[in-house]
Structures are given as structure tokens and as C-alpha cells.
Amino acid sequence: MKSSVIVFPGSNCDRDIAVALEKFQIKNQMIWHNDASLPKSDLVVLPGGFSYGDYLRTGCIASKSKILDDVIKHAKNGGLLLGICNGFQILTETGLLPGVLLRNKKLRFLSKNVFLKVINFNNRFCHNYKKKDTIELPIAHNEGNYFANEKEIKKLEDNDLIAFKYSDKEGNINENTNPNGSSQNIAGILNNKKNILGMMPHPERLIDPLLSGEDGSLMFESLIKS
């Protein structure tokens, strides 16, 4: 399997995701945002960070980068595309995923581990989570408050496109288990074809017992098995 991680000025999780991909024998290349073309890849990752210092709106300037034309083509042709944190924000700004990520409800930067209930297992990113009721992953963001109008939320629900919701360890989903004010506790969503996943939590940060957990590994194992 071949992957490309797109690097923007201000990306800061690009090397973490590269380490994670390589750990699972995915052949990865780092691609600068201003490059004219994307090398042949099975998976493209938009990493976390603060691309362009979050100027204007988070992910907005990055979504207009040169390489994004090819990334969008890759996704429209059915290629896998994963946006983590700032990557998710970029995906909503390109319009590949609906909605937008607003500032956290309590206006605080959040950096902690959260529990997630996996809502959709039937996609190439998540099928390994079938055996788990809930998973634990870190979040680290200031704008993770997922918002979409009622019609869009209903579409996500009706088409089973919500991948993860913030929950407690037992899988209860309510206001108390919602760290940032997201609509319906949404932490990650898929596109209709389920080849694009945008998520605020960081799977690349939990890929080894030395990093206190391996719930992130399951996603990369899902990807190489599929």
C-alpha cells in the first residue's frame, strides 16, 4: 500500500502520521502543498496542525493549495482520503465533507484522551473496530465543534455516515461526554462513498503500548487489510 502525507506550512502532526503509516509497512511519501502533482497513492492523509496559522478560518487557506486539486481528484476517483484534526477542517473547507468545525463551545483548547463510540464499522478505516465497544484516542484542538444544519445532520444519520461519536467508556453518548459542543457528539464523518474520513481525534498518537495505547493501530491495520 502507498500513501502520501500532504505537508502544509504549520502542519505539526505530519511526522507522527508518517511514523504510524511506516510502522504498518505502508510506503509513505511526504508531499509539499505547493507541489504540482500527487504521486500514485492508495491513501492520502491531510495531517493535523495549524496550517497557515489558522488564518481566516481553520483549514481555509490550505484548502486552496495547489496540491489540493489532485487530492480532490484522487478522492473523487475513489481513492482513500483521511483528514485528521486540521485535516478534517481542511476537508470541510474543500466541501468534500459537509459542515464546518467551529470553535470549541467553552472557547478552550482541549488536549486530552477521550472515549469514542464507533458508529460505522462498514468502511475501510474502521472495520477493525467491530470487536470494540468504545475506543480511546487523544484530541488536541481549539476548533473541533462540528456544526452542520439540521438537514445535513439528518442526511449523515440516514446514510450512516457518522463514523465516531464522543462517549464515555461504556459508550453512553450525551452532553456530559461531549467535550467541544459538537452537534450530536460527532467526532468523525464519512462521505457517501465512504472513501473519505474526517475526524478530530488523533489515531496516529496511539499506535504503541509505550504511547499508552494501541486503539489507533486498529485503524491502520484496517487500512492495510482492506
Add this chain to the structure above:
Amino acid sequence: MIVTLKKEVLDPQGKVVSQTLKNMGYDNITNVRQGKHFDIELNETDKEKAKKAVEEICKKLLSNVVIEDYTINLK
């Protein structure tokens, strides 16, 4: 041009500003919405063309129509 969050979108910063103003004694404040202001200079003499260009810029870059409204003032 001015970009503000749509009415139905929660504006936590505006809420904090509103509460602070109340704490300062401005009891008559009922609501505050925070927004962004852009001054754009164009090399264009035709007002209609200028408005059209700025509108396109608003839609494509300066605002996210999912959550924001914009208003344009031509001078």
C-alpha cells in the same frame, strides 16, 4: 465587507463579550455578535463589475456560506 456568523450558529465569543459588557454595568445590552471586517481595494471603475467580483471573493474565500453571512459596502 463584513462577515458574521449566521443567526442560528452559536457565537461563543460574542456571548462572552455580551456577558462582560453586562458585568461592566451596560444593562441594556441584549446581544453581541462578533464578526470580521475586510477592506478590499480593486482596480475597477465599473461599480457593478466591482460588486460582482467582490461577491465572488466572498463566496469562494472570505466567508464560509455554511455558517457565515456577508454584507458588502461599496465606496
